Amino acid sequence: xxxxxxxxxxxxxxxxxxxxxxxxxxxxxxxxxxxxxxxxxxxxxxxxxxxxxxxxxxxxxxxxxxxxxxxxxxxxxxxxxxxxxxxxxxxxxxxxxxxxxxxxxxxxxxxxxxxxxxxxxxxxxxxxxxxxxxxxxxxxxxxxxxxxxxxxxxxxxxxxxxxxxxxxxxxxxxxxxxxxx
Amino acid sequence: xxxxxxxxxxxxxxxxxxxxxxxxxxxxxxxxxxxxxxxxxxxxxxxxxxxxxxxxxxxxxxxxxxxxxxxxxxxxxxxxxxxxxxxxxxxxxxxxxxxxxxxxxxxxxxxxxxxxxxxxxxxxxxxxxxxxxxxxxxxxxxxxxxxxxxxxxxxxxxxxxxxxxxxxxxxxxxxxxxxxxxxxxxxxxxxxxxxxxxxxxxxxxxxxxxxxxxxxxxxxxxxxxxxxxxxxxxxxxxxxxxxxxxxxxxxxxxxxxxxxxxxxxxxxxxxxxxxxxxxxxxxxxxxxxxxxxxxxxxxxxxxxxxxxxxxxxxxxxxxxxxxxxxxxxxxxxxxxxxxxxxxxxxxxxxxxxxxxxxxxxxxxxxxxxxxxxxxxxxxxxxxxxxxxxxxxxxxxxxxxxxxxxxxxxxxxxxxxxxxxxxxxxxxxxxxxxxxxxxxxxxxxxxxxxxxxxxxxxxxxxxxxxxxxxxxxxxxxxxxxxxxxxxxxxxxxxxxxxxxxxxxxxxxxxxxxxxxxxxxxxxxxxxxxxxxxxxxxxxxxxxxxxxxxxxxxxxxxxxxxxxxxxxxxxxxxxxxxxxxxxxxxxxxxxxxxxxxxxxxxxxxxxxxxxxxxxxxxxxxxxxxxxxxxxxxxxxxxxxxxxxxxxxxxxxxxxxxxxxxxxxxxxxxxxxxxxxxxxxxxxxxxxxxxxxxxxxxxxxxxxxxxxxxxxxxxxxxxxxxxxxxxxxxxxxxxxxxxxxxxxxxxxxxxxxxxxxxxxxxxxxxxxxxxxxxxxx
Numbered sequence: 001x002x003x004x005x006x007x008x009x010x011x012x013x014x015x016x017x018x019x020x021x022x023x024x025x026x027x028x029x030x031x032x033x034x035x036x037x038x039x040x041x042x043x044x045x046x047x048x049x050x051x052x053x054x055x056x057x058x059x060x061x062x063x064x065x066x067x068x069x070x071x072x073x074x075x076x077x078x079x080x081x082x083x084x085x086x087x088x089x090x091x092x093x094x095x096x097x098x099x100x101x102x103x104x105x106x107x108x109x110x111x112x113x114x115x116x117x118x119x120x121x122x123x124x125x126x127x128x129x130x131x132x133x134x135x136x137x138x139x140x141x142x143x144x145x146x147x148x149x150x151x152x153x154x155x156x157x158x159x160x161x162x163x164x165x166x167x168x169x170x171x172x173x174x175x176x177x178x179x180x181x
Numbered sequence: 182x183x184x185x186x187x188x189x190x191x192x193x194x195x196x197x198x199x200x201x202x203x204x205x206x207x208x209x210x211x212x213x214x215x216x217x218x219x220x221x222x223x224x225x226x227x228x229x230x231x232x233x234x235x236x237x238x239x240x241x242x243x244x245x246x247x248x249x250x251x252x253x254x255x256x257x258x259x260x261x262x263x264x265x266x267x268x269x270x271x272x273x274x275x276x277x278x279x280x281x282x283x284x285x286x287x288x289x290x291x292x293x294x295x296x297x298x299x300x301x302x303x304x305x306x307x308x309x310x311x312x313x314x315x316x317x318x319x320x321x322x323x324x325x326x327x328x329x330x331x332x333x334x335x336x337x338x339x340x341x342x343x344x345x346x347x348x349x350x351x352x353x354x355x356x357x358x359x360x361x362x363x364x365x366x367x368x369x370x371x372x373x374x375x376x377x378x379x380x381x382x383x384x385x386x387x388x389x390x391x392x393x394x395x396x397x398x399x400x401x402x403x404x405x406x407x408x409x410x411x412x413x414x415x416x417x418x419x420x421x422x423x424x425x426x427x428x429x430x431x432x433x434x435x436x437x438x439x440x441x442x443x444x445x446x447x448x449x450x451x452x453x454x455x456x457x458x459x460x461x462x463x464x465x466x467x468x469x470x471x472x473x474x475x476x477x478x479x480x481x482x483x484x485x486x487x488x489x490x491x492x493x494x495x496x497x498x499x500x501x502x503x504x505x506x507x508x509x510x511x512x513x514x515x516x517x518x519x520x521x522x523x524x525x526x527x528x529x530x531x532x533x534x535x536x537x538x539x540x541x542x543x544x545x546x547x548x549x550x551x552x553x554x555x556x557x558x559x560x561x562x563x564x565x566x567x568x569x570x571x572x573x574x575x576x577x578x579x580x581x582x583x584x585x586x587x588x589x590x591x592x593x594x595x596x597x598x599x600x601x602x603x604x605x606x607x608x609x610x611x612x613x614x615x616x617x618x619x620x621x622x623x624x625x626x627x628x629x630x631x632x633x634x635x636x637x638x639x640x641x642x643x644x645x646x647x648x649x650x651x652x653x654x655x656x657x658x659x660x661x662x663x664x665x666x667x668x669x670x671x672x673x674x675x676x677x678x679x680x681x682x683x684x685x686x687x688x689x690x691x692x693x694x695x696x697x698x699x700x701x702x703x704x705x706x707x708x709x710x711x712x713x714x715x716x717x718x719x720x721x722x723x724x725x726x727x728x729x730x731x732x733x734x735x736x737x738x739x740x741x742x743x744x745x746x747x748x749x750x751x752x753x754x755x756x757x758x759x760x761x762x763x764x765x766x767x768x769x770x771x772x773x774x775x776x777x778x779x780x781x782x783x784x785x786x787x788x789x790x791x792x793x794x795x796x797x798x799x800x801x802x803x804x805x806x807x808x809x810x811x812x813x814x815x816x817x818x819x820x821x822x823x824x825x826x827x828x829x830x831x832x833x834x835x836x837x838x839x840x841x842x843x844x845x846x847x848x849x850x851x852x853x854x855x856x857x858x859x860x861x862x863x864x865x866x867x868x869x870x871x872x873x874x875x876x877x878x879x880x881x882x883x884x885x886x887x888x889x890x891x892x893x894x895x896x897x898x899x900x901x902x903x904x905x906x907x908x909x910x911x912x913x914x915x916x917x918x919x920x921x922x923x924x925x926x927x928x929x930x931x932x933x934x935x936x937x938x939x940x941x942x943x944x945x946x947x948x949x950x951x952x953x954x955x
Contacts, residue, residue, distance in 0.1 A: 024635040024670050025625040026678045031581055033788055056675045057726070058734065058785035058792065084676065094579045101578075149509070150576065152524070167524035169576065170509030173790030 033091050035081040036174055038145065040066070040074035040133055048074070050143070052174040055083060065143075065177035068113075074133040075118070078104060078145070080172075092129060095147070102171075103151050104128025105163040107144040110178055112136030115143075117161065125153045126161070135180045147172035204249035210277030212241045212257065221281055224259040225858055225867065229912050234865070252414070256909065257281065258858075258867055266954075268413035301648065302657050302695030302707045303388035304752045304766055310381050310408070314952050315905065315918045317423040317432040318453065321377040325385055325403060329824040330766065330808035332843035335934040336370040338428075338458050338943055339470040339500040340539070343373070344933070345401035346387055346768055347804040347830050347842055351718040351776075354396040356404040358492055360547055361396045363593035363619055364569040367633070367720035369841070370935065373403075374496045374543035374569065376474035378421075378434040378451045381408030387766065387808075389748040390693040390711025392644045392661035395595070395615045397715045398691050400748045400770065407492070410438050410445040410480055419954045427922075427946030428469065429530065430455035444481040450474065456532040457501075460941035461928045463526050465503050469534050472498040485553070492547040500541075501534040506939040507576050510790035511733065511890070514938055518891050523940045536574040536582040544568045561599040561613075568592055581628070588624035589633065593617060607650040611659075615642045621719070630678075632735065634723045636669040654698040661691045665716050669723045683723065687716035687743055705754040713748075717741035721776050721797045733793040734785055735778065741799060745773045763811040768804075775802035775832070777839070800834035804842070818856050824848045829883055840888055844881035844896070844932055850874035864910030872903040881932040894937050897929035918950040 038050040048068060054061035068074070080091040095102045099121030105128070106115035113135050117126030128147075151168035153159060158166045212224045220241025227234035228245060230253050237243045248271065255267045259281055269275070306328045316324055322333045322341040334349055335341040342349055350369065355362040357375045365371045377383060386402040394402060411417070416439045423432040431454050438447040453472040458465045476494040483489065505523030508514055517524065547565040554560065569592075572585035599613035617640045623631040641664050648657035665687040673679045691714060697707035721741055728735040748770035756762040776799055783794040806828035813821040825847045830839030852872035859866040880896040901922050908915040926945040930937035 021620065021635060021637040021668055021670060023680050024623060024631070024672060026672055026680070027623075027625040027628050027630060029628055029630065031578060031628050036788060052788055054788040058787035059675065061786060061788065063786075098579060149578065150525075167505075168509075169507055170513050170790055171578075172788055173510060173512070174788060 029084055030082065030089065032082050032084055033080050033172060034083045036145065036172060037079040037081070038076060038176070039079070040068065040076045042069065042072050042074050050176045050178075052176070053083070063174070063176070065179070067179045067181055068133075068135050070135050070138045070180050072135050074135075076115070076131040076133045078129050078131075096127065096129060099127045100125070100153075101150050102127055103148055103153060103158070103166065103168075104131075105144075105146045105148065105161055105166065106131065106133075107146075107163065108178065109141035110135070110139045110143070110180055111141075112139070113141070113143075113178070113180065115161065123153075125159060128161075137180070139180050141178055142175050143178045144175045145172065146170060204247060206248050206250060206271055207244060207246045207274045208248065208271065208277065209242070209244040209275075210279060212237050212243070212259070212279045212281055214281065221259060223856070224257055224279075224281065225865075227256045227258070227865070227909060229254040229256065232911060254413075254912075256914070258907070266411075268411065268415075302655055302697040303386055303391070303693075303709055304707065304750060305384050305386040305388070307385075308383040313377050313380055313383065314419075314421050314434070314916075315950065317378060317421050317434055317451075317950060318425050318430055318455075318948065319377070321373055321375050321383070321403075321405065324377050325383055327848075328385055329810050330387055330806065330826050330828075331385055332826075332846075332933060334369055334841060335931070335936065337465070337468055337503055337506070337934070337936040339455075339468060340370050340372050340502070342366075342369070342371065343385075343403055344841075344843055345385060345403065346806055346808075347770070347828050347839075348399050348401050349841075351721070352397050352399045352401075352715065354391070354394050354398060354402045356394060356402060357494065357545060358405065358407050358547060359549070359563065360545060360565045360567070360595055361394060361617070363567045363591065363595075363617075364541075364543060365571055365589060365591070365633070367718055367724075370539075371571070372500075372541075374498070374541055375405050376451050376472070376476070376494070376496050377405065379407055379449050379474065379476040379494060380405045382406050387750065387768070388693070388711065389695070389709035389750050389768075390659075390691050390713040390746070392646055392659035392691055392693055393611070393613065395597075395617055395640060395642050395663070397718075398661065398713045399715055399744075399746050399772075400711055400713065400750075407449075407476065407478060408438075408447065410440055410447050410478065412440050412445075414440055417955065419952060421950065421952040423918075423948060423950035425455075425946050425948045427943055428455035428458045429532075442482075444479060446480070447476075447478040449476045449478075454532065457530050459944050461926045461944035462941070463522050464528060464530060465523075465940055465943075466525055466527050466531070467501040467504040467533075467535050467538070469532050470498060470500045471534065472496075487550065487552050489548070489550040492545070492549070494545045496541075496543040498539075498541050499534055500539045502537040502539070503936055503940055504535070504537070504576075506936060507537045510792060512790060514890060517939045536576045538574050540572045540574070540585075542568075542570045557603045557605070559601055561597075561601070563595070563597040563599075565595045566593070567595075585624070585627055586629055587632065588627050589621060590624065591619060591621045593619040609648045611644075611646040613644055616640070630672055630674070630726050632724050632726045632728055633720055634669045634671040636667060636719050636723070638665060638667045638719070640665045654696065656694075656696050658694045659692060661689075663689045663691075665689065667716075667719060667722070669719060671723050671725065674725060683739060685716075685722065685739075687714075689714040689716055689743060703756045703758075707752045707754075709748075709750045711746075711748050713746045715744045715746065717743065717776055717797075727792065728795070733780065733795045735795045736797070738797040741776055741797060742774050744775055744799075747771050760814040760816070761812070763809065765807065765809050767807040770804045771833075772802045772804070774799040775839075777802075777832070800832050802830065802832050802834075802839055804828065804830045804839070818854045820852050820854075822848075822850045822852070837885055838883045838888065840884065841933065842881070842883070844879050844883075844893075846876070846878040848874060848876045861908070862910065864908055866906055866908050869906040870904070874901050874903075875899070876901070878931065891938060893932050894930035897927060897931070899927060899929075900924040912955055914954040916950075916952040916954075918948070918952075920946075920948040920950075922946045922948065 035053045040048045048066040050066045051064040082089040116132045119130040148168040151166040155165035212221045224237040322343045326333045332344040333341040384404040418437040421434040434451045451474040456469045458468045480490040504525040552560045573587040575586040595617045597615045602610045644661040646659035693711035695709040723737040750768040784791045809825040830842035855869040876899045881893045905918040
């Protein structure tokens with residue numbers, strides 16, 4: 001008797017279950033970085049903007065390199081955005097507020113092009129949201145920008161922008177074509 | 182791993198009635214070897230209540246005279262067999278006939294329990310409770326990987342899933358107390374959520390096809406079977422504690438049980454805690470784990486015909502993952518592999534578990550009734566529900582490390598009705614119907630698009646199974662039909678996000694035939710042939726997105742078809758004489774439309790770098806292998822054991838090897854047991870055993886260099902040592918165990934452990950354990 005009752009309860013449960021499963025709630029992807037803008041400004045105020053914009057998880061990203069002048073010093077600023085929702089969210093602040101846990105690395109294949117850090121975290125160690133980019137001779141190459149989360153800033157060369165010993169995990173990794181004229 | 186598991190077959194006793202005469206009752210009996218009926222000499226029989234013992238004589242006979250009427254606990258112990266307790270209400274002179282399995286040790290043959298279970302021609306092996314308790318610090322997978330042909334697919338030391346004859350994950354059925362385990366089996370980094378310490382035995386069926394169980398019936402089944410409550414009216418219990426130096430881990434298990442005519446109950450609880458494990462040269466930070474499990478069982482006999490039990494189990498674990506194994510993109514992986522020590526290695530030991538970590542909880546409630554129509558026929562009804570709650574945490578920005586990156590809630594409900602009829606003409610008939618519904622939901626608060634979609638699946642199954650004993654041989658055949666409906670709701674990757682609905686319906690047919698035949702003594706041969714269909718699982722059909730487990734973007738394929746498997750197994754079993762016995766299993770499985778994850782030529786350029794794209798494809802595959810176990814009794818109470826496994830998996834269509842196939846390995850052991858009982862502090866010390874073993878795992882050479890990011894690791898050899906003994910004092914029985922694993926502190930990496938990209942495997946560990954029974 002008890003068993004029969006239990007069985008009927010179970011059968012009712014199944015019947016209740018057997019209607020269509022309802023739509024999932026689309027998660028709010030607030031952590032995602034869709035866009036990286038690398039803005040370089042020379043002393044006349046002329047700006048060059050390099051951009052990597054990836055709204056579809058790697059399907060047809062917009063990648064825009066830049067033309068730089070030779071023998072020029074640029075003030076460079078990185079801005080990270082999440083453009084999935086409205087309003088567009090600036091992720092740069094998240095990076096700055098956790099500056100000790102983040103560091104950008106710049107690697108250029110253009111001869112004579114150097115990038116120096118122009119900001120510090122709470123431990124007076126570089127982050128790389130602000131940088132100084134200087135060019136020498138004309139040339140063509142690439143600029144790779146990598147953001148590492150929880151790197152070991154005390155490892156050899158890391159404070160000088162060497163990525164090899166940095167560790168941590170890669171949050172961003174983009175490569176731009178650069179043309180120094 | 183150690184396997185000195187010894188079989189003890191329960192005893193059958195018959196009573197002869199002579200009138201009771203105050204305190205002048207005589208208990209006599211005979212102990213025989215279950216294999217050939219020969220008498221066993223020097224079996225110790227001890228009666229707890231009167232603290233009296235005796236030994237069997239050369240004819241296996243014993244007698245205890247002049248005891249008063251009452252309740253007594255008898256303990257039978259013999260060199261090479263596990264001691265077993267038996268409760269007896271003594272009213273008259275009684276004769277006992279006790280079967281002990283003296284010769285069949287190490288071979289883990291099928292154990293027949295009582296009259297209700299029938300033998301099968303399918304090969305199965307058993308891990309007994311003693312071995313489970315001696316390895317209380319280990320998980321289910323590690324325990325069964327002691328068997329030939331069973332391996333562990335690992336992710337560090339805490340996460341591991343079983344591979345049986347090359348099948349794992351979606352192709353392996355795992356039963357928890359008869360219920361198909363319903364969780365996130367698709368993930369290579371998801372352990373089965375079952376506490377092995379709740380088990381009386383763990384059975385691994387290495388068959389050709391199993392028609393009786395729901396789920397992917399590709400031949401192999403792992404079944405965790407809890408203990409039946411002993412028919413003993415007193416409160417009995419057991420406490421086990423184990424300490425392991427590597428990880429400074431504590432494992433505790435307690436069991437309490439009581440039987441009465443009204444109802445019987447059993448309670449089992451486990452708590453484990455480990456800190457950071459250690460590789461030979463460095464600490465593996467954040468590899469601790471914590472586990473708290475409980476099972477409760479209630480059993481009531483309403484009449485001699487109707488027996489009902491209620492079973493509840495709750496499994497809860499938190500598993501740390503090596504901090505240095507957390508990756509952003511695939512370059513991080515190659516960079517990690519170049520390093521001598523993993524990133525984030527720190528010298529300070531800690532029990533603390535940070536992200537990355539997994540937190541899993543699994544609950545099972547089962548109501549089961551067995552109704553005997555008569556002595557030879559019964560009905561069996563089961564309803565069960567499971568809740569699986571899995572949360573995985575990654576290292577994330579801005580405090581989000583405490584928000585799971587993957588959060589899945591799964592409910593499943595199972596109903597089964599079975600009928601079994603053992604006919605007098607030696608025909609045994611079994612049939613059953615089953616229904617299961619699984620509902621899987623992603624929690625959106627992860628803030629990450631789900632890898633596995635929300636889905637609901639319905640599976641209904643029907644099977645028939647027939648076996649017949651003919652003289653000494655046995656024939657069997659079974660057939661199963663099941664229908665699977667899957668309704669999945671995926672979220673698109675492009676903006677704006679959309680929800681897509683998919684419905685698939687599969688009809689799976691499977692069947693098996695088997696034959697077991699005693700060749701000329703002492704050899705027995707059994708052959709099985711099985712056909713099975715497995716429908717693609719939800720992850721194979723619909724997963725999409727970044728999968729940390731493969732460091733790539735994974736894409737399901739909605740057009741996949743069912744796999745079809747044809748497997749044949751051949752088992753040759755021989756007890757050549759008292760000193761040598763062996764078992765050789767050969768198998769060949771051909772799987773058409775084998776589903777596997779293949780890296781495509783596409784590298785997807787995301788803002789996080791370039792990721793390889795993996796796609797599910799189907800090809801024809803084959804798995805060929807053999808397992809060998811052998812035992813040599815070289816005299817002087819010294820035994821030699823060996824286990825060898827060979828396996829080769831191929832993708833026949835592409836003419837390439839299959840990935841994640843175990844490499845060939847062998848385990849050789851030597852053990853000595855002191856044959857006598859030692860009197861010590863009014864107690865009795867017996868079963869003093871020493872064992873030493875050597876494990877060799879060869880390099881997996883059957884893999885192309887393009888099939889992995891890094892070369893497969895070198896082969897390795899490990900040495901292990903074990904010492905154990907039992908001590909009986911009054912009503913208490915104690916067991917001590919001490920082990921040293923990886924004695925030489927060898928530095929090695931294993932192909933089947935995903936942590937090999939980042940760090941060495943575990944270094945030496947010394948283990949001390951104690952079990953107390955009352």
